[in-house]
Amino acid sequence: MQSSSEINTISKRAARAVGYSWGVAEEVGKCISSIEMFGISGVENLNNYLKTIKGIEPEGPKQIEKTNKLNDKSLCPIYTGLKLIDNYKSVEEIKALKFINLDYPLLLLPFVNKLSYLIGKRIEISIDDINAECNLNSCVLADHQIKSLIIKKANTVKINILENEDSFSSKTWNELYEMSTETFVEETEQSKQTGAGAGLRDND
Amino acid sequence: MLIKVQHRDPNQIMKLSRLGCFHQSKLSFLRSFIREFKDWEFKSEIFELDKEGYGTAVYSVSNKERTYSLVCFANKLDDTERSDRVIATKWDAAFVIHDGLPSKDDIDRLRENVPKQEVGRCSFKELALSRANRSVRVFNHVIDSLSNGIQPNKKLLSEVGYLYRTTAVYGSGKFGLADRYRIKDRPEINGPFRIEMMLVYLVRQFTFDQVNHIAHKKNPNQSVKLDLEISRQLGIGNSTGLGMAPFIINHPALLHQWIYVREEALRQIREIKKVSNDDFEMFKTFLELSKKNISNWNTDSEFQNVKINQLKEDIQKFENNCLNNITVEKEFFWNEMYKWVEKNLTHEGVEYIVSLMMEPYDNIINLLVPQMSSDEDHYFDIPTNRSTDQLKTSIEKSYPDIIRMDFSIDKSNENFWYISKNKEEPRLASRFDEPGSELEQPLAIARDIKELHARLSSHKNEELSKFLEENSDLRHVVRRCHIVEKLPYAEIQDNSIGSELMPIDMLRLKLSFFGAQKFDPRSDKWLRICMYQGAPLMHEINKSNDTWIYN
Structure with missing residues (x-):
């Protein structure tokens, strides 16, 4: 088994070898080792993608907009991902974004996961008909099949920033709270006098 | 009244000419390893060598919660195949630290892979990998002497300093080894290169056990064991090339922590208002003892000999013009002394004195050592x-x-x-x-x-x-x-590609933090050092008082 450190180093060097700058290659190394930790085929997807772009100049969107596409070619997942994390404040304002014609879209996933961490909110991502959710760079929830997939191109990738909201109703919360109060001790007159430690009057 | 001492300026400290003058100190990893593990149990678990010393050995280090093991494979190597260059493909012995006690299957798996080093594969159960070659000059002489019932020539041993020298020690995810994140939260690993230091320490014990074994097999009736005092004075050599230099550039956060902690120790010591006589006496004692290490520092390198001579002159000057004229009665004594040192000595002397100033202060150093790790991410x-x-x-x-x-x-x-x-x-x-x-x-x-x-x-x-x-x-x-x-100490404030670059300055910086002594440059790109010379032996490690480096 390759260690995470080996995956990082080899991915970085391979990205540099096909023409990405060292600084970008460093990001690639980190990203690939991170999604491999989640069991997603980062190395397979990267290997395939890097082979397809030898000799051509990959590009990301010129600037981040609601709908992002290039007229004459498909989007590079690495430059698109970097655009997202480098412009995370604009992305947060736009909230829902669409990317048309994106190569090897699973390679975008670790960048979206990092984006989720930078913004501090969970992010839904759909790659055509596959759905995943990135949670503050600490986990990726996805359809089980995503683990072994190599996806050459997505027609549409949508990302949607989720607001920080409870996943439960206030009724459920109140019920749980009531249960938790059963660990408390009922107050008595004496405990009111002596239990808290502070004075009874604060205006002395 | 108190004084506020500032950390030294990174733009001065992080110059290679200064970093290349660093010396071992109480912060060094060899010493902090022994302090951390001195109460663990060290044992020889398996020792299956043939009469020529080839075979397998396993040593364990345990406490109530955990065990680490060194697995050793000693192999026959023709003299013509022995090379310290990293391009070598065969070595006299190969080693791995296994997390836990290895099963028979583990040992069989490791036997297939560890001697191959870079082209073998380890697993997440292994934590560090290394290989070593015998010092031909010393090894055969020791065997011949012991098998004839006499102790080896101390002068020769002192000149070389070790029976084996390692030519690489790999850790943290290399060649399939466990990534650091798997073990970084273990309290005993809370310090850089702990596992690598453990490996070298246990390899040292293996080298003694191996020579004693071969000598005994050669002449069972007459042979004697290597004298314990001679053993203590032997360490493990290390040949280090350029591989270490990019490491310090590629780990800026870690480099900062190492230097910052050293600077913070110095700052705290300089701020001590009333220095006790005992602390000053301890400083003087270690200065005196350390001079032996300088006089035994042998190298053919002109570059290094100039530095050694500078150091000798600095110490002489320090003793004559500073040490003999000051007393601890003066408030902020260390600060006054340091200011004299910085003004009057070369970088070699300044950094040597800085290292020695830490010796009396366990209370300062022990709190700082755990800060010497970092998470680059x-x-x-x-x-x-x-x-x-x-x-x-x-x-x-x-x-x-x-x-x-x-x-x-x-x-x-x-x-x-x-x-x-x-x-x-x-x-x-x-x-x-x-x-x-x-x-x-x-x-x-x-x-x-x-x-x-x-x-x-x-x-x-x-x-x-x-x-x-x-x-x-x-x-x-x-x-x-x-x-x-x-992290102001994260960057070397020098040109790493200029014509005046001395790469060995980068190596010495890193090796000084390891705790290496007797830097012996063989060119401007690689050097030999010795580790654990004077250190307690495995059976007496629990008695160590952290002053072994001056033995």
Whole structure:
């Protein structure tokens, strides 16, 4: 088994070898080792993608907009991902974004996961008909099949920033709270006098 | 009244000419390893060597919760095949630290892989990998002597200092070894290179057990064991090439922690108002004892001999003009002494005295040692919402000398760092005489910082995200600028590709933090050192009082 450190180093060097700058290659190394930790085929997807772009100049969107596409070619997942994390404040304002014609879209996933961490909110991502959710760079929830997939191109990738909201109703919360109060001790007159430690009057 | 001592200026301390004068100290990893593990149980578990000393051995280190094991494989090696170069493919012995006690299956698996080193594979159950070669000069002499019932020649042993020297010690995810994140939360590992230090310490014990075994098999009736006092004075040699140099550039956060902790120790010591006589006496005792290590420091390197002589002169000057004229009655004694040292001695002498000043202060050092690890990932993200003006100002503050360097001249660009294809190891070459500079590694930090600073002048008050779109080739140094802003000792404030570069300064910096002594440069690109010379032996480690380095 390759260690995470080996995956990082080899991915970085391979990205540099096909023409990405060292600084970008460093990001690639980190990203690939991170999604491999989640069991997603980062190395397979990267290997395939890097082979397809030898000799051509990959590009990301010129600037981040609601709908992002290039007229004459498909989007590079690495430059698109970097655009997202480098412009995370604009992305947060736009909230829902669409990317048309994106190569090897699973390679975008670790960048979206990092984006989720930078913004501090969970992010839904759909790659055509596959759905995943990135949670503050600490986990990726996805359809089980995503683990072994190599996806050459997505027609549409949508990302949607989720607001920080409870996943439960206030009724459920109140019920749980009531249960938790059963660990408390009922107050008595004496405990009111002596239990808290502070004075009874604060205006002395 | 108290005084407020500032940390020393990174722009002075982080020059290679200064870093290349660092010495071992109480912060060094060899010493902190022994302090951390002295109460663990060290045992020989398996010792299955044939009469010539070839075979398998296992040593364990345990406490109630955990066990680590060194698995050793000693193999026959013709003299013609022995090489310290990293390009070697065979060694006298190969070693691995296994997490736990290895099963028979583990040992069989490791036997197939560990002797192959870089072309074998380890698993997440292994934590460090190494190999070592015998010192031909010493090893056979020791066997011959012991088998004839006499102890070996102490003078020869003292000149060499070890029976074996390692030629690489790998850890943290290399060749399938466990990544650091798997073990970093273990309290005993809370310090850099702990596992590597453990490996070297246990290998040292193996070398003694092996010579005793071979001598006994050679002449069972007459042989004697290597004298314990002689054993204590033997360490493990290490041949270190350029592989270590890029490490300190590629781990800026870790480099900062090492230097910062050293500077913080010095700052706290200089702020002590009333220095006790006992502490001063301890300092003087270790200064006296340490002179033996300097007088036994043998090297053919002219470069190193100049430095050793500088050090000897500095110590003489210090003793005559400072030490003999001061008393601890004076408040902030250490601070006064340090100021004299900084003003009157060379870098060799200053850094030597700084190391010695730490000796009396367990209370300061023991709190600082756990801070000598770092998580590079924590500083990886670039704050792209900042402006180019902010970045430019930050560069001017963090890299004042670097932005004044002139990279339009050839001698500033003389060298380039690359990774060799056949061994995947870092190398240094002349940009103008050798091929491959188009595949240069991103280690020319000063040149790229200078370029970044120049380009920022034509991108006034832009968001960094916009600047990075057009200047992707400088992304790696934009990241570093933000690291060094938070961690001021993260960067070497020198040109790592200039014609005057001495790569061994980078090696010595790292090796001094390991706790190595007797740096012996064999060229400007590699050197030999000795580790654990004077250290307690495995059976007596629990009695160690941390002063063994001066034994």
